[in-house]
Amino acid sequence: MTAALSLAGVTHRYPDGSPALHGVDLVVQTGERVALLGPNGAGKTTLVLHLNGILTPTTGTVHVDGLPVEREHLQEVRRRVGIVFQDPDDQLFMPTVREDVAFGPANLGLSPDEVDARVAEALEQVGMADAADRAPHHLSFGQRRRVAVATVLAMWPSILVLDEPSSNLDPASRRELADILVGLDLTVLMVTHDLPYALELCSRSVVLDTGRVVADGSTGALLGDADLMRAHRLELPYGFDPASVPGRLP
Amino acid sequence: MGAGHAHALYVPRESLLHRLPAQCKIAAVVLFGLVVVSTPARSFWAFGAYALLLLGVVLTARLSPRLVLRRMVVEVPFVVFALLLPLVARGDRVDVLGLSLSQSGLLGAWNLLAKATLGVIASIVLASTTTIRDLLHGLERLRLPRQLVLIASFMVRYADVLAAEMARMKVARESRGFTATGLRAWPVLSASLGALFLRSYERGERVHLAMRSRGFNGTMPVLRRAAPTAGSWAAALALPASAGLVAVTAVLA
Numbered sequence: 001m002t003a004a005l006s007l008a009g010v011t012h013r014y015p016d017g018s019p020a021l022h023g024v025d026l027v028v029q030t031g032e033r034v035a036l037l038g039p040n041g042a043g044k045t046t047l048v049l050h051l052n053g054i055l056t057p058t059t060g061t062v063h064v065d066g067l068p069v070e071r072e073h074l075q076e077v078r079r080r081v082g083i084v085f086q087d088p089d090d091q092l093f094m095p096t097v098r099e100d101v102a103f104g105p106a107n108l109g110l111s112p113d114e115v116d117a118r119v120a121e122a123l124e125q126v127g128m129a130d131a132a133d134r135a136p137h138h139l140s141f142g143q144r145r146r147v148a149v150a151t152v153l154a155m156w157p158s159i160l161v162l163d164e165p166s167s168n169l170d171p172a173s174r175r176e177l178a179d180i181l182v183g184l185d186l187t188v189l190m191v192t193h194d195l196p197y198a199l200e201l202c203s204r205s206v207v208l209d210t211g212r213v214v215a216d217g218s219t220g221a222l223l224g225d226a227d228l229m230r231a232h233r234l235e236l237p238y239g240f241d242p243a244s245v246p247g248r249l250p
Numbered sequence: 251m252g253a254g255h256a257h258a259l260y261v262p263r264e265s266l267l268h269r270l271p272a273q274c275k276i277a278a279v280v281l282f283g284l285v286v287v288s289t290p291a292r293s294f295w296a297f298g299a300y301a302l303l304l305l306g307v308v309l310t311a312r313l314s315p316r317l318v319l320r321r322m323v324v325e326v327p328f329v330v331f332a333l334l335l336p337l338v339a340r341g342d343r344v345d346v347l348g349l350s351l352s353q354s355g356l357l358g359a360w361n362l363l364a365k366a367t368l369g370v371i372a373s374i375v376l377a378s379t380t381t382i383r384d385l386l387h388g389l390e391r392l393r394l395p396r397q398l399v400l401i402a403s404f405m406v407r408y409a410d411v412l413a414a415e416m417a418r419m420k421v422a423r424e425s426r427g428f429t430a431t432g433l434r435a436w437p438v439l440s441a442s443l444g445a446l447f448l449r450s451y452e453r454g455e456r457v458h459l460a461m462r463s464r465g466f467n468g469t470m471p472v473l474r475r476a477a478p479t480a481g482s483w484a485a486a487l488a489l490p491a492s493a494g495l496v497a498v499t500a501v502l503a
Contacts, residue, residue, distance in 0.1 A: 054459060
């Protein structure tokens with residue numbers, strides 16, 4: 001079976017010469033939910049921007065569903081990799097929720113009927129069907145985050161990439177988003193500092209530090225490895241014992 | 251944030267005018283303006299007829315005349331200019347209440363004041379019965395360059411976000427004991443403005459990134475909108491058409 005996502009020896013240097021990624025190898029199988037952990041400045045966002053060709057590797061290759069991320073496949077790759085950015089105000093730029101969710105499918109050249117159907121379906125999936133005609137800036141932060149998820153779901157991606165999905169959410173919104181994510185039949189890669197969230201949603205975690213994959217394994221085992229955690233500035237909330245918490249499969 | 255600027259002028263009501271497609275209303279206002287502007291200033295009765303027509307429109311839109319009057323404040327600069335005209339213009343003069351006024355200046359002032367007032371009222375009705383979003387779509391349907399529409403719609407979308415950011419910066423300044431008094435506050439304020447500009451610029455880049463990630467390649471996709479019916483056009487153009495009749499009569503007379 002072809003992996004949903006496969007990175008081989010990916011390095012990246014920024015134009016000013018500063019290195020961001022040093023030979024990242026990562027394979028995510030279809031249907032997996034994987035957390036990407038690491039301290040600030042580890043290169044997580046840089047990695048994410050490689051997944052849909054916004055950034056291109058200095059050396060190495062990225063494949064999405066077996067498709068190389070190269071200029072000729074960019075449009076298809078961007079359909080397959082749905083990135084939900086951290087600040088929903090960056091993602092929601094159209095005057096209404098409906099138009100924003102329609103933006104992606106319309107870019108794919110779908111017919112107006114298909115676009116309408118996709119919009120309705122995606123908003124339904126995140127429980128925001130009632131908000132279709134509202135302006136994004138009239139929604140609560142949690143609602144905006146959910147609409148941001150809908151904007152990429154409407155493109156029928158095969159892999160959903162979330163950058164800090166739980167940041168700035170109140171506990172109820174955070175849980176509601178988790179319920180939505182668990183209900184999706186999608187491959188998920190989730191960049192997060194929220195380790196309990198990673199444990200709850202992702203059976204597997206990858207730790208990135210200074211542009212290298214330094215650990216890759218079951219989330220429970222990684223979070224339970226005190227030495228590893230300390231070495232990469234990862235800390236669990238006070239009193240949190242990863243061994244005592246069951247994850248939500250898969 | 252709250253309701254914010256996006257709906258600042260819109261007055262939600264259930265009326266024929268509210269239901270009309272924006273492009274019909276925009277076209278009607280522009281045509282009405284052209285008709286009014288091309289009416290000779292001496293055809294005083296024609297302007298009275300236009301005013302009556304507009305009153306009818308205001309009532310059809312179920313807007314309170316009081317609200318329309320209040321919003322006419324935007325016209326004040328024109329009014330001041332118009333009132334100065336009779337004093338400064340040359341030509342034959344007449345004495346009114348002990349002031350020596352220019353006749354052509356008086357006519358010019360009347361001309362300016364009447365036409366501007368009619369135009370302003372028509373625009374107020376348009377803005378009160380149409381959401382900004384619909385206005386933008388209407389302009390797009392009227393073939394205004396899409397880039398311009400896009401820039402305007404971004405402005406509408408992010409005005410609240412920027413205002414909120416500015417408010418947060420103000421709170422942060424004041425929380426550290428800053429009070430804006432006098433010249434010495436200017437460097438601080440301008441630094442804040444610079445920071446706001448940089449943040450907006452960076453946000454622009456992030457928005458562009460998010461757009462590209464969803465397949466944006468330079469052209470906005472066209473979303474379907476029902477084309478206005480002939481009935482809508484007829485209803486909207488009733489105003490400029492009847493104004494046109496008045497104007498033709500005035501010119502012929």
